[in-house]
Structure formats: structure tokens, C-alpha cells
Amino acid sequence: MSKVTLNVEGMSCRACVNKVEESVGQLNGVESVKVQIPEGKVDVTFNDSTINLADIKGAIQNTGYEIKEDIDKEDGSACSCCS
Structure with missing residues (x-):
């Protein structure tokens, strides 16, 4: 399993969620x-042998939102303030 947090712009209400x-x-x-x-983030846990990150990003973009950058949380070493 892989875990990723995506920064997504444009979400503002429960309907967006x-x-x-x-x-x-x-x-x-x-x-x-x-x-x-509040953080403008989407956390996704997925099986990377079944689906790739590009497909996940595409699904978010197809709903009308823009992805700004990725923060990989799998190993816990990446954070938004250090990248």
C-alpha cells in the first residue's frame, strides 16, 4: 500500500468533499x-500495483479541482515546510 497527500485547490464545502x-x-x-x-489536502491510500498516482490525480482533476503538489507521507520524511 502507498499513502500520499495531495494539495488540492478549490475545495470549499461538503459538496466538494x-x-x-x-x-x-x-x-x-x-x-x-x-x-x-481547511488544509486543502486529500489523503489517499492505494494499492500501487493496481492503480497509479496519475490516475488518482486525473480523477480529482476531472471533478474540477487543481492539484498543486504532492507530499509523500509513506515514510514520514517529507513535510510541506521542507520541500
Whole structure:
């Protein structure tokens, strides 16, 4: 399993959360999706042998939101203030 946090712009309400979580959550290989509106982040846990990150990003972009950058949280060494 891989875990990633994506910085996503344009999400502002519960409808945004539902749209993103539904779109990404229905992808084969995605185990969990959690949108954090105040931080503008989407946490995704997925099976990287089933789905790739580009497909996940595409699903978010297809819902109308822009992805700014990735923060890989899998090993805990990356943080937004150090990149």
C-alpha cells in the first residue's frame, strides 16, 4: 500500500468533499480517501500495483479541482515546510 497527500485547490464545502471522495473512492485499488478542506489536502491510500498516482490525480482533476503538489507521507520524511 502507498499513502500520499495531495494539495488540492478549490475545495470549499461538503459538496466538494463528497465529489472528490466519491470520484477517487470508486477507483479500483483505492483503499481510502479523506479530504481535509481547511488544509486543502486529500489523503489517499492505494494499492500501487493496481492503480497509479496519475490516475488518482486525473480523477480529482476531472471533478474540477487543481492539484498543486504532492507530499509523500509513506515514510514520514517529507513535510510541506521542507520541500
